[in-house]
Amino acid sequence: MLGGLTGWHLLALVIIILLLFGAAKLPALAKSVGQSARVFKGEMKAMKEDDAPAASAPPVVPGATASTADPGTADPKP
Secondary structure (H helix, E strand, O other), X not given: OXXXXXXXXXXXXXXHHHHHHOOOHHHHHHHHHHHHHHHHHHHHHHHHHHHHHHHHOOXXXXXXXXXXXXXXXXXXXX
């Protein structure tokens, strides 16, 4: 993937980045990237937690009603 890059190439790349962004902006850029990664990681964790209870819940059958009466105590039909 990076087989053609040598130390001189990477040094030239760092110098170009410093010229484009300036040394003063790089710490702010790194902080912004770190905060974005932290927010993304937190959102992914929240999505996994939201999916976990849904996967273990019993399926909902449309049109079915839940009965609270115990079938053994109900009056038999005449």
